[in-house]
Amino acid sequence: MVTLTEKITNKNHWFQSFYQTIQLYARRLLLTISSEHFTKTHLQEELCRYKVWLHNQTGRNWQHNYDLSQISESCLNMNIFHHSIRFHALFKFSQISHSTQLHLKNVYSCLAVCMFVAAAGSYVHVVTRLFQGGLLSLLCSLGMMVWLSMTPHNSETEKNRLAILAGFAFFTGVGLGPAMDFVITINPSVIVTAFLGTSIIFICFTLSALYAKRRSYLYLGGTLMSGLSILFLVSVLNMCFGSAILFKAHMYMGLVIMCGFVLFDTQLIIEKAENGDKDYVWHCVDLFLDFVTIFRKLMILLAMNEKDKNKEKK
Structure with missing residues (x-):
């Protein structure tokens, strides 16, 4: 039998999943508006x-x-046996220009800073309780993202946009608080495991996109957006039925789709940079949301599996 507390907890996760799907839709809409067409x-x-x-x-x-x-x-x-192996060649991306490589360094540097800021936001929710994650934090995060997209990218607004990016990362981290509360009640070590797993997944798919032929994964855009549409419909249906099986299917399917978005977003950033779009702040938003979404879904899946194992032992 499912207790009343478990029902309320599951209902909160379904609502959070629905809100997160809306956030992904908003991000993709802004990405579509700001994207440029490629020429011959x-x-x-x-x-x-x-x-x-x-x-x-x-x-x-x-x-x-x-x-x-x-x-x-x-x-x-x-004959490769007549040549010495040069390991430094593994870190050279000949298909990417030097200016784009510098742009990617800025993007991933901002991404690392966003991780620390998001961790601080999660700490505020879990430990200090000064600011609680929920619908308000989601609206603040979306507001920051819209504000950032409407602010032009130039040297005069660079500091302001970095500050907006930090605010966006902070509220996103606060929004992870309720999910972390659920995981901590089961096994706090799941958070560390989920973070390490997310890091490995993100790094592997990023390297795959960097080493692959340019524009080879851009065809995934339509398929991934169709997958997001299916996730949205599943979220709406699950709010009505409250099925645990449907919720797990939604999480696993979302995890696969977000791994595809890492490939797509990485190569799209490269193509935009090759065409003169050096807005590393906005490009960081794409990869940051990919990482956070993978982390959240993986963390909840691991926590649910750990909970099932504990029930079997009892």
């Missing part, structure tokens, strides 16, 4: 980079109308 010049840039690569490999100058059959057999059939 990208193909020409790729051809130029490939021509430089061919010149470095064969020592010959290649024209735009080059014939791939002219590449020597010694270049195509290189």
Whole structure:
């Protein structure tokens, strides 16, 4: 039998899942509005980079109308055992320009700062209780995100936008407080496990996007948005039925979709940076929400599994 306390707790998680889906929709809407269309010049840039690569490999100058059959057999059939292994090449992304690599450093630096600020927001809710997470923190987080999107990116507004980003990260961390309260009652170590698992997932999918061919994962955009639509409908239905199985299915499906968004957002940021969009503050928002969403879903799933194991032992 399910007690009244468990019913209330499950209902709160269903409402939080519904609010989080709305937040993802708002983020994707703002992303669509701020995105730029790509032109045919990208193909020409790729051809130029490939021509430089061919010149470095064969020592010959290649024209735009080059014939791939002219590449020597010694270049195509290189014996790797005659060459020394250079591990520093693992950290070189030849398909990404130097300016874009510097832009990514700024993005991930802001992401690291947002993690600390969000941790401080969660600490305020869990320990000090000065500010409680809930609908108010969600509205404040959405308000900060809209404010940030409406503030133009330039040198004069850079400090203001960083401050808005810090406020957004703080309220997002406060919003994680209720979920953390639920997890702490079961097993506090789940929070650490979920954070480490989220970090591993995020790093692996980020490296996959960085090492993969440019724009190879951008086709996932339509599929991922369709997945978000399904998540929204499942959240609405679950608010009416209150099914634990439907809730778990929603969490697992959301976890898979957000892993796909890490691939999509990373390559989209690279393409925007290659086309002159150096708004690292707004790009940080995309990756930060991906990380937080994966962390929240993974933490709740681990806590629910731990709770089921405790019931079986009793």
